[in-house]
Amino acid sequence: MSLEVNMNKKWPLFLLFFFFNLSTRSSSTDSITVKASISDGQTLISAGGDFELGFFTPGVSRNRYLGIWYKNIPVHTVVWVANRENPISDSISNLTMQNNGGLILQNATGSILWSTGSLNLTSPVAQLLDSGNFIVKDASYDSQKIAWQSFDYPTDTLLPGMKLGWNLKTNLDRYLTTWESNEDPSVGDYSFKLDLHGSPEFYIWNGLTKIYRNGPWTGYDFSGEPEMEYNNAFSFEFVSNEDEVYYTYKILNSSVISRFVLNQSMIQRYVWIDSQESWFLYWSMPRDRCDFYAQCGPYGVCNSNDSPVCNCLKGFVPKSPQNWNMRDGSGGCVRRTQLQCQNRDGFFKMSGLKLPDTSQATVNKSMSLDECRLNCLANCSCTAFANANISDGGSGCITWRGDLIDIREFEEDGQDLYIRLAASELDSGKGKSESKETVIIIIVIIAAVLLLLGFCGCCVLKKKLKRHSSRRARRMRSTRNLQLSFSSINTDQSPSNELDLPLFDLHTLLLATNNFSIANKLGEGGFGAVYKGKLGDGQFIAVKRLSEKSLQGLEEFKNEVMLIIKLQHINLVRLLGCCIQGEERMLIYEYMHNRSLDTIIFDKSKSRLLNWQKRFKIIAGIARGLLYLHQDSRLRIIHRDLKASNILLDDDMNPKISDFGVARTFGDGTDEHTKRLVGTLGYMSPEYAMDGIFSVKSDVFSFGVLILEIISGKKNKATYYAEPQLNLLSYSWNLWKEGKCLELLDESIRTPASIPEVVRCVQVGLLCVEERAEDRPDMSLVALMLGAQMSLPQPKPPGFCTYRSSVDTEFSSRRTVNDITVTMMEGR
Numbered sequence: 116m117s118l119e120v121n122m123n124k125k126w127p128l129f130l131l132f133f134f135f136n137l138s139t140r141s142s143s144t145d146s147i148t149v150k151a152s153i154s155d156g157q158t159l160i161s162a163g164g165d166f167e168l169g170f171f172t173p174g175v176s177r178n179r180y181l182g183i184w185y186k187n188i189p190v191h192t193v194v195w196v197a198n199r200e201n202p203i204s205d206s207i208s209n210l211t212m213q214n215n216g217g218l219i220l221q222n223a224t225g226s227i228l229w230s231t232g233s234l235n236l237t238s239p240v241a242q243l244l245d246s247g248n249f250i251v252k253d254a255s256y257d258s259q260k261i262a263w264q265s266f267d268y269p270t271d272t273l274l275p276g277m278k279l280g281w282n283l284k285t286n287l288d289r290y291l292t293t294w295e296s297n298e299d300p301s302v303g304d305y306s307f308k309l310d311l312h313g314s315p316e317f318y319i320w321n322g323l324t325k326i327y328r329n330g331p332w333t334g335y336d337f338s339g340e341p342e343m344e345y346n347n348a349f350s351f352e353f354v355s356n357e358d359e360v361y362y363t364y365k366i367l368n369s370s371v372i373s374r375f376v377l378n379q380s381m382i383q384r385y386v387w388i389d390s391q392e393s394w395f396l397y398w399s400m401p402r403d404r405c406d407f408y409a410q411c412g413p414y415g416v417c418n419s420n421d422s423p424v425c426n427c428l429k430g431f432v433p434k435s436p437q438n439w440n441m442r443d444g445s446g447g448c449v450r451r452t453q454l455q456c457q458n459r460d461g462f463f464k465m466s467g468l469k470l471p472d473t474s475q476a477t478v479n480k481s482m483s484l485d486e487c488r489l490n491c492l493a494n495c496s497c498t499a500f501a502n503a504n505i506s507d508g509g510s511g512c513i514t515w516r517g518d519l520i521d522i523r524e525f526e527e528d529g530q531d532l533y534i535r536l537a538a539s540e541l542d543s544g545k546g547k548s549e550s551k552e553t554v555i556i557i558i559v560i561i562a563a564v565l566l567l568l569g570f571c572g573c574c575v576l577k578k579k580l581k582r583h584s585s586r587r588a589r590r591m592r593s594t595r596n597l598q599l600s601f602s603s604i605n606t607d608q609s610p611s612n613e614l615d616l617p618l619f620d621l622h623t624l625l626l627a628t629n630n631f632s633i634a635n636k637l638g639e640g641g642f643g644a645v646y647k648g649k650l651g652d653g654q655f656i657a658v659k660r661l662s663e664k665s666l667q668g669l670e671e672f673k674n675e676v677m678l679i680i681k682l683q684h685i686n687l688v689r690l691l692g693c694c695i696q697g698e699e700r701m702l703i704y705e706y707m708h709n710r711s712l713d714t715i716i717f718d719k720s721k722s723r724l725l726n727w728q729k730r731f732k733i734i735a736g737i738a739r740g741l742l743y744l745h746q747d748s749r750l751r752i753i754h755r756d757l758k759a760s761n762i763l764l765d766d767d768m769n770p771k772i773s774d775f776g777v778a779r780t781f782g783d784g785t786d787e788h789t790k791r792l793v794g795t796l797g798y799m800s801p802e803y804a805m806d807g808i809f810s811v812k813s814d815v816f817s818f819g820v821l822i823l824e825i826i827s828g829k830k831n832k833a834t835y836y837a838e839p840q841l842n843l844l845s846y847s848w849n850l851w852k853e854g855k856c857l858e859l860l861d862e863s864i865r866t867p868a869s870i871p872e873v874v875r876c877v878q879v880g881l882l883c884v885e886e887r888a889e890d891r892p893d894m895s896l897v898a899l900m901l902g903a904q905m906s907l908p909q910p911k912p913p914g915f916c917t918y919r920s921s922v923d924t925e926f927s928s929r930r931t932v933n934d935i936t937v938t939m940m941e942g943r
Contacts, residue, residue: 174298178202280361313473334506341528370905388902412447413518467529487512617692655706686740713759757817801914819883828861881910
């Protein structure tokens with residue numbers, strides 16, 4: 116009995132000791148030593164709480180793995196896996212540190228599933244860092260000296276600060292490999308590796324097959340990814356010396372969370388958007404057919420804006436003309452005239468290219484371009500040369516031997532390539548541009564002769580009949596040319612993701628729209644009227660009909676078709692086809708049941724349909740669509756008429772940008788000038804409205820106006836509120852300065868879900884409408900600012916703050932005065 120009593124007295128102390136020990140083992144820590152281990156159910160958490168290391172089960176799998184994931188992101192996102200080839204089939208496993216510092220992962224039977232190997236450390240410690248790097252170091256020496264790190268053994272994810280490439284001293288190759296599936300993190304079929312041959316380049320491999328090549332480093336970016344240079348959200352670095360050759364990146368704002376992933380046959384960059392609790396696809400490669408390796412074969416050059424996309428380099432002809440005509444350029448091209456070597460050959464300069472595959476090329480970093488030319492000319496096997504680095508005026512030399520493979524042509528950017536040709540080929544002309552000019556001259560001469568003959572033949576006709584016939588003939592010719600153009604598009608049966616363009620029959624559209632009845636009319640703009648229609652299969656459509664009175668309609672019609680058939684994004688309206696019959700020219704779009712944004716936000720009886728969550732969703736969606744146009748589409752596009760009436764809403768209120776009639780492609784992002792202004796008062800940037808200067812920042816300004824209109828539910832008119840000298844931008848700016856920006860919020864939104872989110876959107880809107888174009892953020896940064904919890908700069912005064920006469924708003928739709936075409940503020 117006494118023994119029992121004594122044990123009962125000691126039992127509470129034992130429990131306290133037990134639970135204290137358990138809580139000590141379970142408490143969060145970022146490191147383990149020789150005396151500690153991690154078992155299933157326990158984790159390491161980095162000091163700042165950014166990453167967590169422990170055991171997890173992917174998808175619906177029953178297997179367990181040791182890995183690292185983001186700690187504070189609700190979507191479980193694994194960035195590294197230790198035992199990806201040896202899963203744990205039960206929940207009994209331990210990660211243990213040995214006396215020498217080596218880490219071993221064992222299962223219930225004691226089998227080793229993964230290890231770092233022996234590290235020969237005296238006082239080892241393993242630590243999970245806030246960078247996501249899991250390191251082992253010797254605590255008794257310099258804490259910066261790392262004996263082993265997970266960053267040296269990446270799986271499918273590259274985090275900021277990681278190195279992708281080679282440590283030449285240790286012969287360590289760091290590269291990405293895909294997961295086998297969402298449930299199986301074992302090594303998949305695809306890898307993204309740096310090839311050290313020639314000028315180092317990264318390739319996506321499917322086994323031993325090259326899928327994609329990003330081109331050599333130019334000093335600014337990779338040759339095949341010129342858009343890297345125009346990024347202000349990330350900094351990129353490529354290091355190549357006798358010790359290391361690698362690529363790495365940094366995020367310029369510490370609050371932004373981003374990861375670079377190899378996802379099957381694509382490399383993708385994601386950014387975490389807090390407000391949507393999801394990963395936003397910021398950038399990806401390959402982006403189109405021309406990015407896939409060797410699409411046009413040897414000596415072929417790929418241009419996604421051409422149809423077909425493959426052409427031969429100057430001095431070369433298709434190896435298989437029959438296959439080439441069938442849109443299969445994979446056989447490539449052959450020389451029209453064989454090289455003579457020595458002084459009988461020369462070089463043709465071709466600009467704006469992704470340089471050919473350099474795996475068989477030779478690089479000399481100290482040679483000048485002139486020396487490079489002489490070196491290539493002296494070597495009869497040399498087929499081309501180029502600068503190795505284009506920064507600071509250019510330096511270094513790359514020379515190619517044998518076939519030139521995987522060349523892409525950009526509208527702007529890219530590099531110069533000097534192609535070796537026989538002297539007779541050089542004498543025959545200076546390239547594709549001159550050939551085009553010759554053809555144009557010939558056509559002009561023929562047209563002039565035909566016009567003269569036509570004039571003489573028509574002299575006997577009455578003047579009135581001549582005018583009528585001539586006008587009708589011109590319209591019919593333009594219609595026929597359009598039909599031929601679209602037919603050539605539709606006959607492209609290449610194995611790419613090109614969009615076909617169905618031609619609709621006029622009779623079908625008459626039936627669908629009830630003969631274009633007034634009841635079916637959705638609105639009208641400078642192009643013409645838009646009608647709702649219903650096809651025989653029940654599908655609803657929107658028919659955009661070119662007005663006979665439209666002065667610029669034909670050019671806008673062609674422009675819209677040729678642009679939008681090459682675009683595909685969830686936040687862009689989808690073109691279903693067109694109708695070119697007789698004098699009719701119509702575009703057929705998917706029908707948006709909620710019509711345009713302006714019909715809701717500016718209508719007090721409907722604005723309540725859009726609570727804050729929906730409005731923010733619309734703002735974010737427009738930003739994604741605009742980012743795609745500016746950066747990720749095959750054609751980099753400036754919309755030039757972004758406004759509420761050109762934002763359509765589907766059944767779920769998802770926004771889709773529409774109306775590309777006045778859009779323009781652009782290249783390097785520099786400013787362009789025009790004497791013919793197109794757009795809408797209230798949305799035009801100052802530099803565009805006043806001086807005809809437009810750039811991507813013109814669209815950013817229009818987007819900023821849209822943000823403020825969506826928040827307030829009010830139009831950006833010339834005069835506003837109690838103070839007649841204020842428009843919406845000035846009014847918003849004054850509220851911001853006074854710390855009262857919440858007063859801008861639409862009265863129909865009484866309880867916004869997130870007041871900080873509203874304030875952030877107002878601030879982003881004001882940043883977008885700043886007076887100077889160079890002060891405005893680009894859309895890649897705007898997308899980050901909207902979603903990521905990052906600190907934002909203070910906005911400067913917006914453009915068009917000063918009082919303007921009401922005359923400014925009294926232009927009619929598409930009225931042209933002194934080559935200025937504007938659209939009235941009213942939604943159409």
